[in-house]
Structures are given as structure tokens and as C-alpha cells.
Amino acid sequence: MRSLISALFAFLLITRPACAADTSSAEALYREGILPSGALLVGQRDAGLVVRGAAAACVNCHRRSGFGTAEGQIVVPPVAGHYLFRPASSANDDMDYRYLPGYVNLKHQPYTERTLAQAIRQGIGRDGRPLSELMPRFDVDETTMIQLIGYLRGLSSTLSPGVTEDTLHFATIVTPDADQASRDGMLAVLRQFFSDQNDYLRGGIKPMQSERNVFYRVKRRWQLDVWELQGLPETWESQLHEKLAREPVFAVISGIGGKTWAPVHRFCETEALPCLFPNVDVPVIAEQDFYNVYFFRGVLLEADLIAARLALATATSQASGKSSAGPRVIQVFQRGDAGEDAAAHLAAQLAASGQPPPLDRPLDSDAPAGEINRALSNIRENDVLVLWLRPGALAALPSAAPRASVYASGLMGGLEHAPLPSAWRQAALVTYPFELPAPRHVAMNFPLAWFNIRHVPILNERVEVDTYLACQIVSDTLSGMLDLFHRDYLIEQLENMLSRRLVNGYFPRLSLAPAQRFASKGGYFVRLPAKASDAVSPEGGWTVP
Structure with missing residues (x-):
């Protein structure tokens, strides 16, 4: 009876036509750990450890491509169909794949639908030996297994669009x-x-x-x-x-x-x-x-750097009993520029940390000096002024800087070349989401x-x-x-x-x-020198907010 069931199972795998629903369901299982029924995929590891849902998804180890990966001495083999079902051979006639992590020994017998199902359910490899303890065992039904193996057969089976022979x-x-x-x-x-x-x-x-x-x-x-x-x-x-x-x-x-x-x-x-x-x-x-x-996250990273610094300052002030609330934050930016998004992002970060909402003072895109001066009026000593301005607007700042704490976007202002007036150069902390000029x-x-x-x-x-x-x-x-x-x-x-x-x-x-899509994640705060020819002075080290 068991041999008859196995033969029927193999026949279904070979002859059952694939459909869009099957592909979608199998992809959800592979990438998200969601079964066709909508229930979470459950995997059992040795010592009773159980993983569910996204933590059990195949993509975590075998990756989207199905080509596997390596981390130190741990090698995760590929599960794309080309590797699973490759006919055994003693000739090296398929060496274009030799650099893949977990490259399959050509002399090993290929998986069959039956042995692959056994590997997925019981953790027994094609050679009859147990697979790595990192590989969970999944007790999935026959229909789900058919869909999953069909998905693996087609995974990364053709070159992507935009690739021709030459x-x-x-x-x-x-x-x-x-x-x-x-x-x-x-x-x-x-x-x-x-x-x-x-x-x-x-x-x-x-x-x-x-x-x-x-x-x-x-x-x-x-x-x-x-x-x-x-x-x-x-x-x-x-x-x-x-x-x-x-x-x-x-x-x-x-x-x-x-x-x-x-x-x-x-x-x-x-x-x-x-x-x-x-x-x-x-x-x-x-x-x-x-x-x-x-x-990197651009001006949004600069907003995160400023928000983290203000949150730390507020927490320190509260711990010392000096203040129970954060300072008034005033943001100056030009409408329609990146600074508008940066200001909104900083406002959201301040709200998330329980600090008062900032006061925005937007400028026209070609704001004259008079409009900039008005935006800087009534700045108190305990305020925090944040400037999301381009070099032209920075150069038009009044000669006297306010006594408030001042932050300026280095990305928008030109980094160490920002044309801040002399009085502002030592007053302002400039966000600097790059390596400092000298080591760079x-x-x-x-x-x-x-x-x-x-x-x-x-x-x-x-x-x-x-x-x-x-x-x-x-x-x-x-x-x-x-x-x-x-x-x-x-x-x-x-x-x-x-x-x-x-x-x-x-x-x-x-x-x-x-789970990361920004390759550089931090930055400095610097003060600009009185002379443009001198080096910038970092205030603290590299910070990842």
C-alpha cells in the first residue's frame, strides 16, 4: 500500500498542471510562511524548538532566488529545481554553478519528488542521512507539498528580463x-x-x-x-x-x-x-x-540624528529636575524642497518620543533676505532652531546668530562648504551623514x-x-x-x-x-571652522540613531 501511495504521489507531481493560484500559494508559503489555507506554517527543529509563520519561511535561509547562502562555516544549499533534480554525473560539464554556496556534489543522486518530500517532512537527505539541525521539519499535506515542489522546480529557472546572450x-x-x-x-x-x-x-x-x-x-x-x-x-x-x-x-x-x-x-x-x-x-x-x-536615508537620516540628540537632551534635563518638557523646536525650510519632508519627519519623530510638536516657518522657494529674517524673529534662548536650507538661503542669513541652539542640514547646505555667516559657524551644529573630510x-x-x-x-x-x-x-x-x-x-x-x-x-x-535597505546608517554632528580652510570639528563620534 505504501509503495502505491508513493507512486501515485509522484504521478501527481509530474502530471498535475500548474496554475496561477498554486504558484501564488506556494510563493506565500516559501516567502512568508503562510499555508494555502491561510494558517501559519509550522516547523519543528530538534530539542522541541518550533518556528511559525515568517520565522519558518524557506526564504529566511534559502533566499528568494533559492540559491542558498553561507555564513561562516554554515552553508545553506540551493533549493532551486536545477540543483534539486540535477541528474547525477561524474563529468564536470555544468561548472557554471560551482561558486554557489552549498554547491551540490555532481556524484550525488538527484532528489526525486518522493525523497524531496521526505527531506521537507522528516529531515532526511537524498543520501539517507539526516539534514542539518538548522533545517526544520514541516508536516504539510499532499496538496501543499505538490504546490511547493512545483514552485521549487520553476524557481530561478530562467534568466531575468534584460539579459541576452551577449x-x-x-x-x-x-x-x-x-x-x-x-x-x-x-x-x-x-x-x-x-x-x-x-x-x-x-x-x-x-x-x-x-x-x-x-x-x-x-x-x-x-x-x-x-x-x-x-x-x-x-x-x-x-x-x-x-x-x-x-x-x-x-x-x-x-x-x-x-x-x-x-x-x-x-x-x-x-x-x-x-x-x-x-x-x-x-x-x-x-x-x-x-x-x-x-x-543612506538622506535628509530623513539627518532628522533622525537631530531627533535622537534632542530626546537625549530632554531625558537628561528631566533626570536632573531642570525641565519636564522638551524645548520649543522651530523649523525653517523652503516650500517644495527636500527640507519640507525632513521637517515633517522630524516632527513625527518628536511626537513619537512624547515631545512637543515643532513650530514650522516655511519660506517661498526663492525667499528674499527679508522673509528669512522674519522667519527667524522671536527666537528665544531656550529654543531649538533647525535650518533645512540650501546654500543660497544660508548665505542670506542675518549677520547675528540667535542665542538658541541651532542645527543645520549639512546635506542640503553643502557640508563643510556650507556658506554660513561667521557668527553662525560656531553657533550651529551641522549634521554630517558621511565620513569626515580628513579620513575621507x-x-x-x-x-x-x-x-x-x-x-x-x-x-x-x-x-x-x-x-x-x-x-x-x-x-x-x-x-x-x-x-x-x-x-x-x-x-x-x-x-x-x-x-x-x-x-x-x-x-x-x-x-x-x-531586512535593511540603507547601506550607511549614521552620521556626525560638526561645527564649521571660522576659516573655511580649517578642519571641521566633530561634536562626539559616529552616531546611529
Whole structure:
């Protein structure tokens, strides 16, 4: 009877047609730990340990791609169908996958539907030996097992859109509110970097084959499409969908925006399209998303830094009995600029910590000096003044600084080059979400030398250095993928290698984890010197709010 049931089970797995509902249900199980019934997936480990729901989802260890991972001495093998059901062989004729974590020994027998079901339910591998104790045992019904194994069969089974036999297609996205000089600088870097990549392929490089037919890799040229958006933000997503339909791409690399980037973020998440390190001051904070990766949180990180410092100061004051409430916070920003979002974010952070709401004093985008002076009127000694202003507005500040505590956005104001009047330079603490200028000097030698040798004009140094860094990171990531050009695997490999980089341009360090989408997470507070030629003075160390 048992053999008859097993044979019937195998027959159903082979002959039962897949449907969209099956795929969706299996994907929910694999990624979220939710069974087709809506109940939570339950996994049992040794010693009675139980995991449920998201904690039991396959994606936690085997990743979205199904290619597995490695952490120290722990290797999680791939579960994509190509590896599970690969016929046993003594020949090395499939070595394009040899660098994957948990690469399967070619001499091992492949899984069958029956042995794979046994592995999932009982933790018994294809060789009859117990699997790692890290692998939970899942008691799922026959229908669910059929759906799951069908999902694994198709997982990462074809190359992603934008990948052809000889070309990797990329796009970069430019919004209409992006700064023109920064846009031109970014595109100059991208075009030169792509040209350098393709210079190695001139004359045509064919796949390398040995006498034993070992396939190593195919060099693919890089092609860049520039997607320039037009009109209002509510039309950008439809424009992007049309562009992607006409020009399928493997990933979006760099890009540049102004105040608004959310439509681009939503588009990339909807299309499962990696969007890697765009130049934006106001990114979308959605750590649960997968495909959008940023260098840092921009002005929102600066708001977090200020909120954390104010919360600490308030707590210290309350502990000493000096005050029971936080200070009055006054924010000055220009309408329609990134500072408007930063001010709203700071207000939300203050409210979350139980502090009084700030008093906003918005300015017109081209505010004259008189309007700025009025915004700074009636500032009391115990107030906190936060300036979310660009260099032009900072230069128009009155010569006398208020006696209040003053914070200024370094990102918006120009960092150490912020044109604060003399009296304000020592009064203001400037947020600085990058490495300090002196230790950054060595890391900057690499991109600046490249700009010089390649005759790339420097129109906005930080934007161009970040763009160069994004290109280098993508190049390094791709070099470790061989020909496994799957979008999910690109993100996973980027997570794995990013923290190993030693040279990171403006940033002291970069790192990502599966639930993180901002590679740099902290910053400094600095005071600007009286003379622009002197070094900035940090107030405390690197802080992660």
C-alpha cells in the first residue's frame, strides 16, 4: 500500500498542471510562511524548538532566488529545481554553478519528488542521512507539498528580463525635478564607466571551453538606457511601465531625483526590478521592501540624528529636575524642497518620543533676505532652531546668530562648504551623514583620479562619487555571479559582498542585511571652522540613531 501511495504521489507531481493560484500559494508559503489555507506554517527543529509563520519561511535561509547562502562555516544549499533534480554525473560539464554556496556534489543522486518530500517532512537527505539541525521539519499535506515542489522546480529557472546572450541591459532614471548639473555629472560618470566595461570586450570574447567541456563564463557587454521622466509625479509610474515594456532591463543603476522619488520606488518594487543606489535626498523608508537599495536615508537620516540628540537632551534635563518638557523646536525650510519632508519627519519623530510638536516657518522657494529674517524673529534662548536650507538661503542669513541652539542640514547646505555667516559657524551644529573630510581624503583618491584620467567633469562631486561607487559595487557583485543573472540573486549577492568593501567614497562603511535597505546608517554632528580652510570639528563620534 505504501509503495502505491508513493507512486501515485509522484504521478501527481509530474502530471498535475500548474496554475496561477498554486504558484501564488506556494510563493506565500516559501516567502512568508503562510499555508494555502491561510494558517501559519509550522516547523519543528530538534530539542522541541518550533518556528511559525515568517520565522519558518524557506526564504529566511534559502533566499528568494533559492540559491542558498553561507555564513561562516554554515552553508545553506540551493533549493532551486536545477540543483534539486540535477541528474547525477561524474563529468564536470555544468561548472557554471560551482561558486554557489552549498554547491551540490555532481556524484550525488538527484532528489526525486518522493525523497524531496521526505527531506521537507522528516529531515532526511537524498543520501539517507539526516539534514542539518538548522533545517526544520514541516508536516504539510499532499496538496501543499505538490504546490511547493512545483514552485521549487520553476524557481530561478530562467534568466531575468534584460539579459541576452551577449548583453546586460541597465537603465538609469532621471526625474524632471532633478538638479541639472547633478544630472549631467551623473550621466557623464555612468557613460564613461559603461564605456570602460565594454572596452574589455572589443573584438568579441567567446565563452571559454576546455577539453572536458567545462563552461566558465560569458562576458556580456553593458548597455545603458536613460529614462528621463516628464510631467507630474502621478504620471511617472505609467511612463516607467511603458519604458520597461519597450526596453526590458536587468536593473536600474544609480539615477537622480529631486524632492519626489516615491513613484520610482513603487514601480521598481511592483516590477521586481532592482534599483541600486539612486542619488536622492528623500528616499522611501520601507525596509520590508526588497528591490530598492539606497546608500543612506538622506535628509530623513539627518532628522533622525537631530531627533535622537534632542530626546537625549530632554531625558537628561528631566533626570536632573531642570525641565519636564522638551524645548520649543522651530523649523525653517523652503516650500517644495527636500527640507519640507525632513521637517515633517522630524516632527513625527518628536511626537513619537512624547515631545512637543515643532513650530514650522516655511519660506517661498526663492525667499528674499527679508522673509528669512522674519522667519527667524522671536527666537528665544531656550529654543531649538533647525535650518533645512540650501546654500543660497544660508548665505542670506542675518549677520547675528540667535542665542538658541541651532542645527543645520549639512546635506542640503553643502557640508563643510556650507556658506554660513561667521557668527553662525560656531553657533550651529551641522549634521554630517558621511565620513569626515580628513579620513575621507584617501578613499577619494580613487574616484577623483579616475575622473581626472577619464576627463570626466566634476559638476557635483558627491553625486558623481556616489555614482562611481554604485557602478563599482554592481560590477563587483556581477563578477561573483558568473552567469546566474537573476534579479533576486543580484540583490542577495550585493548584500553578501557589500560589507567587505574597504573603499567607499564619502561613506566610512557600508553594510546590508536582508531586512535593511540603507547601506550607511549614521552620521556626525560638526561645527564649521571660522576659516573655511580649517578642519571641521566633530561634536562626539559616529552616531546611529
